[in-house]
Amino acid sequence: MARKKLMAANWKMYKTPDQARDFFHNFLPLVAGHGRDEIVVCPPFVDIRASVESSKNSSVSIGGQNLYWEKEGAYTGEISATMLVATGCTHVIIGHSERREYFGETDDTVNLKLKAALEADLTPIVCVGEVLEEREAGLTEDVLRRQCVRAFHAVSTKKAGKLVIAYEPVWAIGTGKTATPRMAADAHRLIRGEAAKTFGEEFANSMRILYGGSVKPENAKALMSEGEIDGALVGGASLDPKSFAAVVKY
Numbered sequence: 001m002a003r004k005k006l007m008a009a010n011w012k013m014y015k016t017p018d019q020a021r022d023f024f025h026n027f028l029p030l031v032a033g034h035g036r037d038e039i040v041v042c043p044p045f046v047d048i049r050a051s052v053e054s055s056k057n058s059s060v061s062i063g064g065q066n067l068y069w070e071k072e073g074a075y076t077g078e079i080s081a082t083m084l085v086a087t088g089c090t091h092v093i094i095g096h097s098e099r100r101e102y103f104g105e106t107d108d109t110v111n112l113k114l115k116a117a118l119e120a121d122l123t124p125i126v127c128v129g130e131v132l133e134e135r136e137a138g139l140t141e142d143v144l145r146r147q148c149v150r151a152f153h154a155v156s157t158k159k160a161g162k163l164v165i166a167y168e169p170v171w172a173i174g175t176g177k178t179a180t181p182r183m184a185a186d187a188h189r190l191i192r193g194e195a196a197k198t199f200g201e202e203f204a205n206s207m208r209i210l211y212g213g214s215v216k217p218e219n220a221k222a223l224m225s226e227g228e229i230d231g232a233l234v235g236g237a238s239l240d241p242k243s244f245a246a247v248v249k250y
C-alpha cells in the first residue's frame with residue numbers, strides 16, 4: 001500500500017512570530033503545487049498563530065512540539081490538546097528525545113500525551129530512538145520495542161487512526177551523522193512489527209514512520225527512496241526556507 005510521505009519541520013526553540021512569517025513568505029512559493037508529500041511545520045507555541053495565518057491558503061499544516069494531557073487546570077506553563085486545536089494545529093510532536101533528556105518525559109508521559117492527542121483528533125508524531133550507548137551495546141531493538149509498547153499502551157486500533165511514528169536515533173540529531181537508509185529501514189521494520197502486534201497488520205502497513213536525524217537536502221533523496229521510510233522529521237535544515245523546500249522536494 002502506498003503511504004503518502006509526511007515531511008515535517010521541527011523548529012525547536014527557534015524563531016519569533018515575525019521570523020515565522022518571514023519563513024512562510026519565502027517558503028510557500030517554493031512548494032506551491034507540490035502535492036506529492038504532506039508538509040507540516042511545528043513552530044514554538046508562540047509562533048503558532050503567525051504560522052497558521054501565514055500558511056492559511058496553502059497545503060502546509062501546522063503542529064505543536066508538545067502538549068499536556070489534561071484538558072485544562074492549574075498546570076502553569078502547559079498547553080492542552082484543545083488549545084492546540086483551537087489555534088489551528090492539526091499535528092503534534094510527542095516524546096521528542098530532547099524532551100525526554102531535558103524535561104523529564106518518560107514512556108508513560110508519552111503514552112498519556114498520545115491518548116490526549118488522539119482524543120482531540122490531532123495527528124500525533126510520536127518520537128522513538130536509541131542513544132549512542134544503547135546502539136553500541138546492541139540494545140537498539142530492545143529500546144525501540146520498549147518505547148513502542150509503552151507508548152501504545154491501552155490505545156485501541158480504532159483510536160490510533162492517525163498515529164505517526166518518528167524514528168530519531170538520538171546520536172544522529174544535530175550531529176551531522178545520519179543513519180544509513182538501511183539502518184533506518186531496519187529500525188522502521190521493527191517499529192512496524194510492534195505496531196502490528198498492538199494494532200494489527202493492516203493498521204501497521206498504513207502507518208507512517210518518519211526518519212529524523214540530520215536530514216538535509218544532500219541526503220534526503222537517498223533516505224526517502226527507502227520504501228520503509230515514509231517521510232522526515234527535520235530540525236536544523238527546516239529553519240531555512242530554501243533548505244526545507246529542497247528536503248521536501250528531494
Ligand code: 13P
Pocket residue numbers: 010096168172173174175176212213214215233234235236237
Ligand atoms: P536535526 O535535523 O537538526 O538533526 O534534528 C532532528 C530532530 O530532532 C527533529 O525532530
